[in-house]
Amino acid sequence: MSVAGELVVIGGGLIGAALAWGAARAGADVTLLDEGDIAFRASRGNFGLVWLQGKGLGHPDYMHWSIRAGRRWPELARILGEESGIDIGWRGGGGLHFCCSAEEMEQRRALIARTRAEAADISIELLDREALRERAPGIGPQVLGASLSDLDGEVSPLFALRAFHEGLVRHGGRLRTNFSAREIRRDPHRGFAIRDASGAEVTGRRIVIAAGLGADALARQIGLEPRLMPERGQIVVTDRVAPFLHHPASAIRQSREGTVLLGSTHEDAGFSTATEVEAIARLCRIGTRLFPALRSARLVRAWAALRIMTPDGLPIYDESPEMPGAFLVTCHSGVTLASLHALDLGPALARGDLGPAPRSMRSARLAVHPT
Amino acid sequence: MPFIRLDPPTPEAGPELFFEGRPLRFRPGETVAGALMAAGVTAFRETPVSGAARGPWCLMGACFDCLVSIDGQDNQRACMVAARAGMKVRRQIGARRDAAGAGK
Ligand SMILES: Cc1cc2nc3c(=O)[nH]c(=O)nc-3n(C[C@H](O)[C@H](O)[C@H](O)COP(=O)(O)OP(=O)(O)OC[C@H]3O[C@@H](n4cnc5c(N)ncnc54)[C@H](O)[C@@H]3O)c2cc1C
Numbered sequence: 001m002s003v004a005g006e007l008v009v010i011g012g013g014l015i016g017a018a019l020a021w022g023a024a025r026a027g028a029d030v031t032l033l034d035e036g037d038i039a040f041r042a043s044r045g046n047f048g049l050v051w052l053q054g055k056g057l058g059h060p061d062y063m064h065w066s067i068r069a070g071r072r073w074p075e076l077a078r079i080l081g082e083e084s085g086i087d088i089g090w091r092g093g094g095g096l097h098f099c100c101s102a103e104e105m106e107q108r109r110a111l112i113a114r115t116r117a118e119a120a121d122i123s124i125e126l127l128d129r130e131a132l133r134e135r136a137p138g139i140g141p142q143v144l145g146a147s148l149s150d151l152d153g154e155v156s157p158l159f160a161l162r163a164f165h166e167g168l169v170r171h172g173g174r175l176r177t178n179f180s181a182r183e184i185r186r187d188p189h190r191g192f193a194i195r196d197a198s199g200a201e202v203t204g205r206r207i208v209i210a211a212g213l214g215a216d217a218l219a220r221q222i223g224l225e226p227r228l229m230p231e232r233g234q235i236v237v238t239d240r241v242a243p244f245l246h247h248p249a250s251a252i253r254q255s256r257e258g259t260v261l262l263g264s265t266h267e268d269a270g271f272s273t274a275t276e277v278e279a280i281a282r283l284c285r286i287g288t289r290l291f292p293a294l295r296s297a298r299l300v301r302a303w304a305a306l307r308i309m310t311p312d313g314l315p316i317y318d319e320s321p322e323m324p325g326a327f328l329v330t331c332h333s334g335v336t337l338a339s340l341h342a343l344d345l346g347p348a349l350a351r352g353d354l355g356p357a358p359r360s361m362r363s364a365r366l367a368v369h370p371t
Numbered sequence: 372m373p374f375i376r377l378d379p380p381t382p383e384a385g386p387e388l389f390f391e392g393r394p395l396r397f398r399p400g401e402t403v404a405g406a407l408m409a410a411g412v413t414a415f416r417e418t419p420v421s422g423a424a425r426g427p428w429c430l431m432g433a434c435f436d437c438l439v440s441i442d443g444q445d446n447q448r449a450c451m452v453a454a455r456a457g458m459k460v461r462r463q464i465g466a467r468r469d470a471a472g473a474g475k
Contacts, residue, residue, distance in 0.1 A: 138472035239435070239446050240419045246470035258419050258466040293472025298446060300435075 005031045005174070007349060008194060008204030010218060010263035011227045013043035014157065014334040015341060016210035017164035022346015024171035030350075031167055031202060033179040033194065040213045040230065040271065043161055043334065047091075047235060047264050047339025048255075049248060050153040050336045052122055053097055054111050060118065061358035062314050065340065067121050070151040077155065083170065084163040088155055089256040093249035095152030096127075097292050100142045109146040124149040138244050140292045146249075154248035156255060157335055164342070176202070181211070184221045184326070191325060206325040208349055212308050213271075219328050222320040224363050226330060230271055230306035235263035236287075238297040245291070251297045252287055260297060262287040265308075273304045284323070307332050313365050317345070317357035318364075325352065328363065374408040386456035397454040404430060404437050404449035407460070415439055415449060418465035438463040445469045 009020040012034030020032040028214035052070040056063030077090035082300045099105045106124070113123045127135070128145045135148075165175055180196050184207065187193040209218045219226050240258030253261045262283040280302045308330055310316055315331030327349060329335055340356075348355025376398075387394040391406060397406035404427045407415065414424035416438045427437035430450045437449040439460050445467030449460075 238470070240466040242419075242466040242468045242471040260470075291472060293470050295470075296444065297467070297470035 001108070005029050005202070005204045007031070007206050007208065008192070008202055008334050009208045009210055010034065011196065011209065011211035011214065012165065012175065012177070012212050013041055013210065013212050014161055014164070014338050015043075015329055015331065017043075017161055017168065018334075018338045018341035019208055019210060019329065019346045019349055020173055021164040021168045021171070022344075023341040023350035024168050024346075025172035026347035026350040028350035030168065030171075030173035031204060032173060033173045033181055033202060034175070034177045035180040035211070035214060036178045038180075039211075040273070041209070042155060042212055042305050042308055045233075045273075045279075045303055046157050046335060047233070047253060047261060048154050048157045048335060049095070049250065050092075050155060050339075051095065051153045051248075051250060051333070052336070053095065053124055053147060053149045053250075054115070055333070055336070057111070057114050057118060057120075059314060061360045063118065063120055065315075065358060065359065065361075066333070067151065068335060069114075069337045069340040070122070070153070072343055073153050073155075076339040076342055080163040080167065083168050086163045086166070087256065088159040090153065090155045090246060091256070092153035093149075093247065094149045095154070095250065096102065096132075096146040096148055097250045098132075098139070098146045098252075100289060101144065105145055108145075108189045114122055122149055122151045135247060138289075138291045138293055140289050142289055148247070152248050154253055155335060160335075160338065170243050174355065179286045181214075181218060184218060186323060188279050192323075206327070206331060206349070206352060212330070213306060214313065215308075215328065215330055219363075222326040222328070223298075223322040224320055224328050225366070225368075226328065226332065227311055227366060229308050229309045229311070230269075231306050231332075232267040232269040232272065232306055233264035233333070234275050234283065234302060234304045235261055236280050236283050236299055236302040237261050238294065239300050241294075241297055244293070252290055258341065259300075260287065260294065267308055267320040269304075273306060275302045275304050308334075315361050316363045316366075318362045319354060327354065342371055373411045376409050381435055386454070388456065388458045389459045391462065399454075401454050402450050403439065403441065403447075403452045403454050403460055406454045407439075407449060411413075414462065417465060419466035422465070441446075443469065456473055 009016045024030040030218040055066040141219045183195040190203040192207045193203045245254040320326040353359040425436045428434045432451045442446045
């Protein structure tokens with residue numbers, strides 16, 4: 001069976017779904033293909049922070065791009081909520097990064113100074129213990145303070161993903177699941193043809209590869225070489241606790257429903273998504289040091305998911321030089337950047353270009369130069 | 372539909388626990404959920420999100436629908452805790468508060 005369309009997005013995670021939604025909302029005819037549960041899927045296992053403190057220091061394009069994404073999130077949350085009726089759990093207003101030693105306080109001070117020096121459009125202040133206790137009265141005796149910005153936020157990544165998927169269909173797009181793209185070739189009449197393992201084919205005038213860790217094998221077929229690597233993150237979650245944390249925070253997050261997430265670890269474990277008792281115990285120790293009352297909370301689940309890392313840790317926004325009309329998008333903070341992907345990049349791809357995505361984020365920067 | 376003890380029927384004497392302040396007799400060896408159900412209690416808790424009433428479903432520790440507060444400890448699974456004389460059991464109304472500390 002062959003389905004023809006204008007824009008085909010391969011990969012229905014937060015990146016692909018945000019792009020597809022944004023393109024469909026801008027009037028394009030969009031098909032979103034997703035492999036299914038057998039794939040590695042960061043969008044279903046992440047921490048849900050829109051985190052901007054310290055993001056992109058030393059990389060001005062990435063820094064400004066991320067902060068812009070932070071500034072657009074309230075608008076995205078509003079639109080998704082209005083059109084889907086789903087409460088995606090958005091909470092903005094800036095996040096806390098807790099410090100438990102003088103050294104950590106010093107590091108935050110340095111980060112704040114650097115953020116100013118690099119002219120980032122975000123303001124971060126350092127709260128001492130007393131100031132912090134006004135905002136987070138339950139902190140433990142070891143907590144010395146926290147940095148607080150005006151911009152970080154949080155969201156339920158699962159509800160956000162569902163809102164994108166439903167919104168795509170509402171805007172006339174198609175979501176096709178259990179489609180595992182294997183082969184991409186140019187089609188003389190219809191642009192590109194994408195084939196899956198069973199021989200099913202989907203065609204489109206333009207394509208976007210947004211397949212997470214599945215992108216390498218597909219990108220190679222359009223002449224790009226992102227060389228993506230997995231990085232494991234483990235997260236634990238407690239039962240529902242009455243609201244006590246009134247800000248987004250790194251390392252600890254209380255969802256709208258009351259559950260408390262602790263995480264995430266950063267580990268090189270290949271493609272393993274196993275959880276480990278030592279890591280779980282470490283996360284629980286961090287959480288109970290920050291908020292000792294959590295000792296009586298119940299740990300209900302722990303899981304691991306894989307981050308999608310480029311060799312230099314920066315996003316890739318690229319169009320194939322040999323096959324114009326074939327694009328590649330990947331990044332390691334797909335929740336944070338979802339607002340720009342949905343509101344700016346999706347509509348640009350509907351027109352056929354990368355819009356405002358910085359040109360410095362093309363994958364040519366990663367090329368292995370022949371010696 | 373109320374639950375009925377088969378053999379022997381409701382104990383005449385024996386240990387009591389307190390449910391919402393009222394004494395409630397149980398048979399040694401019963402779980403808190405068993406004692407409450409035999410006494411005709413169907414609503415064990417109100418959910419944190421919508422406030423809907425809930426009662427035991429799986430009776431084997433998996434569904435978390437029989438949550439009650441026991442002696443000040445919130446979110447205890449009534450089906451997994453043996454009834455003890457004098458224990459104070461309350462409905463779990465909304466999310467647990469004990470783990471929220473000073474921030475609640
Ligand atoms: C533990 C952890 C914590 C994180 N915390 C945060 C955070 O707090 N904030 C933040 O901004 N980011 C966070 N991230 C990163 C964020 O989750 C990712 O950047 C984002 O989910 C990437 O989305 P994606 O669509 O590229 O990838 P994925 O979610 O992996 O989606 C890729 C999709 O492509 C599909 N696919 C793969 N191969 C094929 C194929 N051949 N054909 C068709 N479909 C295919 C898969 O089914 C999958 O649905 C975290 C990640 C992890 C692992």
